[in-house]
Amino acid sequence: MKKFILHPSSFLLANMPLEALATLPEGPDKDYLWTLNFGPQHPATHTTLRLILTLDGETVVKAVPDIGFLHSGFEKLGEDLDFNQYVTIVDRMNYVSPIANEIAWHLTIEKLMGIELTPRCKYIRTILAELARISDHLLCAGAQALDLGAFTAFLYGFQQREVIAEIYETISGQRFHPSYTRVGGLLFDVTDDFVRQVRTFVKEFPKTHADMCRLLNRNRIFLERTQGIGVLSKELAIDLSCTGPIARSSGVVRDLRKDEPYLAYGDFQSAFKVICAQEGDSYARYQVRMEEMLESLKIIDAAIENLPAGAVNVDVESKAVFPAQTSVYRSIESMIQHFELVMPNRQWSPPVDEVYGCIESPNGELGFYVVSDGTGVAYRARTRPPSYIHFAVFPYLIVGHQLSDVVAVLGSLNIIAAELDR
Amino acid sequence: MLNEYRYCNMPFDIIADAVKAKFVDVSTSEFRDNRRLHVPPAQAYDVLKTLKEQYGFNMLFELTAADYLKYPNATDRFGVVYGLLNMTTGERIYVRTFLNEPDLTLPSTFSLWKGANWLEREVYDMYGIVFAGHPDLRRILLPEMFTSFPLRKDYPLRGRGERHNFPVITRAES
Numbered sequence: 001m002k003k004f005i006l007h008p009s010s011f012l013l014a015n016m017p018l019e020a021l022a023t024l025p026e027g028p029d030k031d032y033l034w035t036l037n038f039g040p041q042h043p044a045t046h047t048t049l050r051l052i053l054t055l056d057g058e059t060v061v062k063a064v065p066d067i068g069f070l071h072s073g074f075e076k077l078g079e080d081l082d083f084n085q086y087v088t089i090v091d092r093m094n095y096v097s098p099i100a101n102e103i104a105w106h107l108t109i110e111k112l113m114g115i116e117l118t119p120r121c122k123y124i125r126t127i128l129a130e131l132a133r134i135s136d137h138l139l140c141a142g143a144q145a146l147d148l149g150a151f152t153a154f155l156y157g158f159q160q161r162e163v164i165a166e167i168y169e170t171i172s173g174q175r176f177h178p179s180y181t182r183v184g185g186l187l188f189d190v191t192d193d194f195v196r197q198v199r200t201f202v203k204e205f206p207k208t209h210a211d212m213c214r215l216l217n218r219n220r221i222f223l224e225r226t227q228g229i230g231v232l233s234k235e236l237a238i239d240l241s242c243t244g245p246i247a248r249s250s251g252v253v254r255d256l257r258k259d260e261p262y263l264a265y266g267d268f269q270s271a272f273k274v275i276c277a278q279e280g281d282s283y284a285r286y287q288v289r290m291e292e293m294l295e296s297l298k299i300i301d302a303a304i305e306n307l308p309a310g311a312v313n314v315d316v317e318s319k320a321v322f323p324a325q326t327s328v329y330r331s332i333e334s335m336i337q338h339f340e341l342v343m344p345n346r347q348w349s350p351p352v353d354e355v356y357g358c359i360e361s362p363n364g365e366l367g368f369y370v371v372s373d374g375t376g377v378a379y380r381a382r383t384r385p386p387s388y389i390h391f392a393v394f395p396y397l398i399v400g401h402q403l404s405d406v407v408a409v410l411g412s413l414n415i416i417a418a419e420l421d422r
Numbered sequence: 423m424l425n426e427y428r429y430c431n432m433p434f435d436i437i438a439d440a441v442k443a444k445f446v447d448v449s450t451s452e453f454r455d456n457r458r459l460h461v462p463p464a465q466a467y468d469v470l471k472t473l474k475e476q477y478g479f480n481m482l483f484e485l486t487a488a489d490y491l492k493y494p495n496a497t498d499r500f501g502v503v504y505g506l507l508n509m510t511t512g513e514r515i516y517v518r519t520f521l522n523e524p525d526l527t528l529p530s531t532f533s534l535w536k537g538a539n540w541l542e543r544e545v546y547d548m549y550g551i552v553f554a555g556h557p558d559l560r561r562i563l564l565p566e567m568f569t570s571f572p573l574r575k576d577y578p579l580r581g582r583g584e585r586h587n588f589p590v591i592t593r594a595e596s
Contacts, residue, residue: 241537
């Protein structure tokens with residue numbers, strides 16, 4: 001493997017703690033340093049991120065992220081919308097894999113209320129969570145290559161993302177923001193079309209994956225621009241609260257699907273492996289994502305072939321889910337229950353307590369901290385957004401590298417600004 | 423090395439008892455799988471430091487706050503929650519501390535976990551809780567000129583018209 005060699009002075013900078021750097025570019029002898037404003041509207045940031053870079057020639061000596069351009073008060077809205085309404089807002093956090101956010105939100109609510117899902121619902125949610133992972137990784141790996149000039153891999157990835165979008169459309173009627181999960185179940189049960197589409201996807205996807213790998217894995221330009229760039233050590237990854245593929249590419253062996261199995265992952269422990277790398281550079285992050293997609297595919301394959309029959313929602317007697325439409329029209333009890341769930345002063349009555357629930361989202365640990373005051377609206381709906389945590393890592397990674405490496409590192413972190421700013 | 427990981431496989435009860443023995447005012451609670459230590463703010467930093475250094479909780483995975491102004495039977499105004507994770511055993515523990523006006527100050531945990539940097543800035547931004555000793559405590563999501571703390575319960579959902587009063591910079595001025 002080619003080792004990236006830094007200029008000696010840059011190497012010192014790269015190993016310097018960030019606090020020391022805060023004072024670095026001051027003083028009259030440092031007036032050759034110049035400041036570059038990167039973003040918020042820049043094609044390589046993909047969304048609205050802003051970086052204030054202090055440069056020594058082309059070497060970055062300091063990077064200060066400035067965020068909040070997309071802040072729209074999602075958490076405040078979460079204190080006003082009920083558990084089922086808020087799912088539409090949660091969708092719009094990480095819009096690259098929206099269904100993972102929905103699953104995390106409702107899993108936390110179900111943890112709060114003590115609802116045990118039906119096996120069928122668990123399996124469907126597992127399949128969707130893994131599809132979301134594939135679609136997120138496709139975009140991230142593709143966009144990382146796109147930023148470095150390789151356009152084709154990005155398009156190949158998008159063609160498969162389109163297939164996943166069609167699956168979303170089949171289940172929920174929406175391609176981008178499905179809003180598919182509900183407290184205690186799902187909006188609709190899936191149809192045979194869904195099963196057929198997923199089976200086709202499982203069969204077709206490895207071809208696209210192989211195409212992308214052939215385009216990038218040994219691509220000399222891609223390798224030289226990502227190997228040894230933005231190295232994150234294991235200690236720093238833990239210290240900076242990194243999770244998901246970013247921590248795993250730095251040698252942290254932790255995956256919530258294995259360590260704290262939720263949904264139906266307990267049934268697939270032997271079906272998939274946790275992908276880890278040791279290098280911790282941009283290329284390792286790319287590789288971990290590419291390999292994770294194949295592992296996700298194994299989970300999808302196992303889950304779709306073993307999809308349990310039965311109801312998709314929990315029992316109506318739990319008072320957590322809407323009764324079937326036919327029984328609402330034909331019996332007064334069902335109609336009353338339907339009304340109670342809709343009326344803002346009735347709804348659910350969860351315990352008066354607070355709970356943290358999380359899933360392994362494509363980007364890392366996506367958690368919700370919900371404080372409940374006993375009503376159907378969360379008193380506090382805090383999101384633990386992986387993008388936010390990972391963007392705080394960026395200044396540590398970029399210092400000492402060249403200006404052109406900014407996009408190589410940024411692309412590998414997969415920062416979604418809507419989730420970053422909420 | 424051995425010393426550091428000696429207590430790693432301890433169940434929550436043992437950790438809680440040891441912390442309680444060391445810090446008198448600590449109490450515990452449990453809900454679902456969340457095990458929590460309730461700590462007075464003056465002792466928060468020491469408890470967190472003990473948990474990190476003696477019990478191997480080397481990751482701060484979550485730091486957030488809540489405003490209990492309209493909460494049923496609440497005795498304190500603000501609650502701050504630290505979520506700690508032991509990467510060796512995968513064990514999680516939550517440390518809760520409560521603050522009341524006018525003293526909304528907590529010691530910063532940046533010296534224990536670098537990940538606390540932005541998390542503390544967000545809590546400051548949204549609730550106005552000051553983390554003493556933080557290297558760079560500025561607003562993070564909201565603009566610098568914003569004066570309120572929007573996630574407090576006395577802040578209206580639709581805001582106080584700040585959006586309409588943002589200064590507009592013309593090209594000539596920039």
